[in-house]
Amino acid sequence: MRHASPQQFSAALAAQQVDVSIVMPCLDEAACLPICIANAREALAMIESRFGLSGEIVIADNGSTDGSQDIAVACGARVAPVATRGYGAALIGGGHAACGKYVVFGDADGSYDFRESVEMIAQLIEGADLCMGSRFKGGIAPGAMPWKNRYIGNPALTGILNILYRTGVSDAHCGLRAVTKEAFEGLCLSGSGMEFASEMVIKAALQRRVIAEVPATLSPDLRDREPHLRPWRDGWRHLRYLLMLSPTWVFMVPAMAGALASLVILAGAILNAYAPGLGLGFFGNYWVIAASALAGMSHLAFILSMTGHLHGIKAGYRRSGPGTALLGRLLTLETMLVSGLGLLVAGLATLAVVALSWSARDFGPTYSVLPAVIGTLLVTIGIQNMFGGFLLAIVGGNEARFLRGHAAAGPEAI
Numbered sequence: 456m457r458h459a460s461p462q463q464f465s466a467a468l469a470a471q472q473v474d475v476s477i478v479m480p481c482l483d484e485a486a487c488l489p490i491c492i493a494n495a496r497e498a499l500a501m502i503e504s505r506f507g508l509s510g511e512i513v514i515a516d517n518g519s520t521d522g523s524q525d526i527a528v529a530c531g532a533r534v535a536p537v538a539t540r541g542y543g544a545a546l547i548g549g550g551h552a553a554c555g556k557y558v559v560f561g562d563a564d565g566s567y568d569f570r571e572s573v574e575m576i577a578q579l580i581e582g583a584d585l586c587m588g589s590r591f592k593g594g595i596a597p598g599a600m601p602w603k604n605r606y607i608g609n610p611a612l613t614g615i616l617n618i619l620y621r622t623g624v625s626d627a628h629c630g631l632r633a634v635t636k637e638a639f640e641g642l643c644l645s646g647s648g649m650e651f652a653s654e655m656v657i658k659a660a661l662q663r664r665v666i667a668e669v670p671a672t673l674s675p676d677l678r679d680r681e682p683h684l685r686p687w688r689d690g691w692r693h694l695r696y697l698l699m700l701s702p703t704w705v706f707m708v709p710a711m712a713g714a715l716a717s718l719v720i721l722a723g724a725i726l727n728a729y730a731p732g733l734g735l736g737f738f739g740n741y742w743v744i745a746a747s748a749l750a751g752m753s754h755l756a757f758i759l760s761m762t763g764h765l766h767g768i769k770a771g772y773r774r775s776g777p778g779t780a781l782l783g784r785l786l787t788l789e790t791m792l793v794s795g796l797g798l799l800v801a802g803l804a805t806l807a808v809v810a811l812s813w814s815a816r817d818f819g820p821t822y823s824v825l826p827a828v829i830g831t832l833l834v835t836i837g838i839q840n841m842f843g844g845f846l847l848a849i850v851g852g853n854e855a856r857f858l859r860g861h862a863a864a865g866p867e868a869i
Contacts, residue, residue, distance in 0.1 A: 474508035475499065475576060476553030476636075479563035480545035482517040485526055487677045491563045492530040498559075498569035502576055514563070515549025517541070543644070543651025550639050559633045565677035566599065567631040574669045575633035584638040584664035587624050587656065588631040588671025599673045608690050615694070616653060619701045620660040624668050628652045628693070631671045638664055643771045649689040650696040657700050658772040700772075702763025706756045713753035720746035724825055740824045747832045754836050758843035761786070765850050765857055775858065788855040791844025795837045802833030 477495045481488065492512055499510035512532040516524050517540055524534045537548030550558055557579050559572045571593070575586040595605060613627040634642075634655070641662065646654040659666055698705050723738035724746070761782070767773030809827045813819075821827075851857035 472509060473511045473554040473556075474506075475502055475510040475557045475559065476513050476555030477510065477559045477561065477569060477572070478513045478515055478546065478549035478553055479561055480517060480542055480549065481514050481519055481523050481527070481563045482545070483519045483521045483523060484563045484678075485519070485521040485523045487563055487565045488514070488523055488526050488532075489530055490565055490677060491561075491569075492527065492532050494565075495561075495569045496531070498572055501570060501573045505573060506576065506580065508557075508576070511554060513549050513553050515545040515552070517545040539647060541647035541651075542649050543654070544647040546651055547644050547647075550634075550636075550644075553636065556636055557633060558636055558639055560631070562630045562676075566674050568672060568674070569631075571669070571671050572631060572633055575631075575667075578667040578669060579633055579635055582665055583667035584635055585655065585659045586633045586667040586669060587626065588629040589624070589626040589668050590629050590671055590673045591626050592668070593670030593672040595673045596675060599675045612653070612690065612693050612697070616656065616697055619697055619704050620657050622656050622660045622666060624656060624666060626668075626671075627656045629671055629673075634659075641771070646696065648692050650692045653693045653696055654700075657697070661700070661767065661773050663774060700767070702760045702767075706760035706763060710753045710756035710760060713749045713756065717746040717750035717753060721750070721829070728823055728825055743825050743828050747828045750832055751835045751839070754839055755843075758839065758846065762843075762846055762850050765847060768858070769850065769852060782858070786847070786857060788844045788848045788857075791847070792841050795840030795844065798833050798837030798840060800837075802830045802835075802837055805830030805833060 477498065479491060479495070484491075492514075495512050499512070502508050502510060514523070514527040514532045514534050516527070516534050516536050518536075518538070524536075527534050533552075535549050535552035537545045539548070546560055550560070557576055559569065559575065561567045561569055561572065567588075571588065575588070578586040590600070591609075600609075609626065609628055613624065616622060616627050617624070630652070632655070638659065642655060642658045642664075644651065644654055644658065656666070720738060720742050724743045727738045764773065768775050805826060809830060812826075813821065847857045848855055
């Protein structure tokens with residue numbers, strides 16, 4: 456049986472006034488589909504009765520070989536084939552194929568009750584952009600979730616997500632959720648695997664979307680085979696995604712901490728060198744060398760943080776704000792090059808003075824490496840600044856003004 460692409464489906468059905476689309480990812484779910492589609496139809500009937508909204512069911516098929524496509528069509532659903540494999544890829548493809556103003560996502564294994572999405576639609580109608588289900592508030596049936604997921608994986612990952620992005624949700628990985636089509640298109644989702652669950656919440660938070668949450672229940676799935684989920688592998692995929700989307704925590708926080716520590720150590724070493732009576736003798740040569748390395752790494756981490764934020768703004772999942780506008784005026788390729796060149800010259804001048812002093816001592820040993828280390832540090836930071844300027848220009852779209860056209864006022868990105 457030949458099926459049209461998601462884009463063809465969207466074009467062909469755009470004229471239909473569909474308000475709600477229930478999207479299910481599907482990979483060999485022939486045994487579960489009839490029950491899930493029937494349950495989704497009950498949910499759509501409740502939505503129509505309560506809100507007067509029409510609906511459709513979209514099966515985002517990920518290459519099933521068990522006849523799931525024909526079963527879905529026979530049950531009155533629409534099949535949207537998605538060539539790229541993966542849970543997230545299937546949901547993204549299904550979301551793009553959906554014609555509704557509101558899109559409900561839920562698994563096709565019988566573990567979720569789509570009737571619980573009625574309250575999610577209510578939240579979207581009232582102004583939310585994304586409504587998450589919470590299994591920890593709604594209830595988890597015995598045997599529905601492995602203990603390591605229930606008591607370790609989900610709480611830990613959701614907790615980290617809330618620390619990094621301040622979403623306020625209690626269950627970031629619930630498979631039953633609803634989103635407005637406008638928000639879905641604006642989130643620029645790309646995660647092909649299970650990390651899609653975290654990605655949607657993270658990017659909604661980064662864009663300052665309104666996120667609501669309602670209780671949802673989880674039941675044992677109806678499959679007669681092992682689930683596609685692999686707890687350790689998929690848990691790591693979630694964790695690394697949390698970190699990849701947060702240049703503030705991965706780069707900026709360590710940069711600030713490292714810069715502060717290095718400044719304290721170098722200031723102590725300078726005071727020790729020129730005011731030995733203060734009793735700061737413990738800031739010796741070894742401390743100076745360590746502080747120099749820390750300062751260089753902190754500067755590099757700052758540049759990487761700026762690059763990560765710029766990429767997020769250019770990709771569309773971060774919003775620029777007043778701070779971005781200020782940096783857009785201050786940080787350009789020219790200012791990075793000029794400041795870097797100034798630091799380079801200052802460093803070389805410092806090293807030249809060190810060399811002259813060494814010569815004046817008939818090339819004898821020195822008891823303080825402080826001047827040489829500071830000169831070397833200035834040279835290093837200067838070169839990094841110039842290289843970093845070109846990196847930001849490349850990521851910014853080969854523009855000398857990195858944030859040209861992206862510094863409009865708005866909520867500051869995380």
